[in-house]
Amino acid sequence: MAQGRRGSAWDWVYPPLCWLCGSDAAWEGGRWASGCDEHMLPDGPVGQRCPVCAGWMPDMLAGASRCAACRRATEHGASFGVERLIVLADYRAQPEVRDWVLAFKHGGRKELARPLASALAAVVRRTVRSADGGARGGDVLVPVPLHLWRRIERGFDQSRALAGALSGELGWPTTAPLARVRATVVQGAAGARSRDANVRGAFGPRRWSFLAQRAVARSECAWIVDDVVTSGATLRECARALRRMGARRVAALAIARASERGAPVESGRESEVASGAVESGYPVRE
Numbered sequence: 262m263a264q265g266r267r268g269s270a271w272d273w274v275y276p277p278l279c280w281l282c283g284s285d286a287a288w289e290g291g292r293w294a295s296g297c298d299e300h301m302l303p304d305g306p307v308g309q310r311c312p313v314c315a316g317w318m319p320d321m322l323a324g325a326s327r328c329a330a331c332r333r334a335t336e337h338g339a340s341f342g343v344e345r346l347i348v349l350a351d352y353r354a355q356p357e358v359r360d361w362v363l364a365f366k367h368g369g370r371k372e373l374a375r376p377l378a379s380a381l382a383a384v385v386r387r388t389v390r391s392a393d394g395g396a397r398g399g400d401v402l403v404p405v406p407l408h409l410w411r412r413i414e415r416g417f418d419q420s421r422a423l424a425g426a427l428s429g430e431l432g433w434p435t436t437a438p439l440a441r442v443r444a445t446v447v448q449g450a451a452g453a454r455s456r457d458a459n460v461r462g463a464f465g466p467r468r469w470s471f472l473a474q475r476a477v478a479r480s481e482c483a484w485i486v487d488d489v490v491t492s493g494a495t496l497r498e499c500a501r502a503l504r505r506m507g508a509r510r511v512a513a514l515a516i517a518r519a520s521e522r523g524a525p526v527e528s529g530r531e532s533e534v535a536s537g538a539v540e541s542g543y544p545v546r547e
């Protein structure tokens with residue numbers, strides 16, 4: 262589909278194509294983008310963001326070390342029980358990312374893991390380097406496990422595909438120590454409280470995963486990989502399971518964060534959002 266991003270003379274004769282829709286890719290910042298003008302992937306969530314959970318913060322909190330929800334959080338100082346969540350976009354405020362997520366997750370477009378991982382990895386490099394002085398080592402990627410029957414239904418495991426592609430981008434190994442120890446209901450319509458109850462105790466060590474568990478226990482930081490983070494209940498439960506395996510630090514990466522309140526919405530779409538058209542048109546599932 263997309264034929265490399267080198268920007269050679271050949272590319273000007275036959276420009277690379279948008280991974281999502283197959284029309285000509287956009288030329289942006291001195292290179293070909295992964296998408297066309299309509300499907301440009303964002304380079305990070307819009308607006309003022311909490312450095313810990315990537316949630317939207319009002320401008321008056323610019324420069325604050327964490328948002329109100331993270332300050333209130335009792336578990337490891339972050340609202341999702343992970344020390345940091347890095348996302349590519351805000352699901353609500355950046356509608357362009359929704360088409361990607363829907364095609365990837367519900368449209369069976371496994372190959373989209375590559376451009377999505379490439380864009381997310383750029384945000385990770387920028388964020389982690391600025392925060393940790395570039396000295397990293399011993400990080401591992403841990404995909405949120407999908408229950409077997411949902412993997413059969415969907416044809417592939419989207420978090421595992423994303424983690425594999427991120428591993429190629431970041432050079433961090435992927436390891437799979439977690440399993441869903443019981444099926445959870447689809448979370449599209451559930452409120453935050455019921456989502457919490459829905460996933461409580463849903464994750465545990467995968468059978469015969471001794472080596473993966475040891476990789477987590479020995480890691481500098483275990484990064485949970487998920488597609489869309491809504492209530493954060495899934496992250497919190499996965500983080501608990503990883504800490505029980507001996508993980509010292511647990512953080513998370515996701516394509517998008519679906520804020521339940523606050524984030525500003527692209528102009529022209531406020532009325533859609535206010536009427537619920539955007540939410541109902543794009544079901545968010547964990």
Ligand SMILES: [Zn+2]
Nearest residue numbers: 279282297300
């Ligand atoms: Zn396109």
Ligand SMILES: [Zn+2]
Nearest residue numbers: 311314328331
């Ligand atoms: Zn926060």
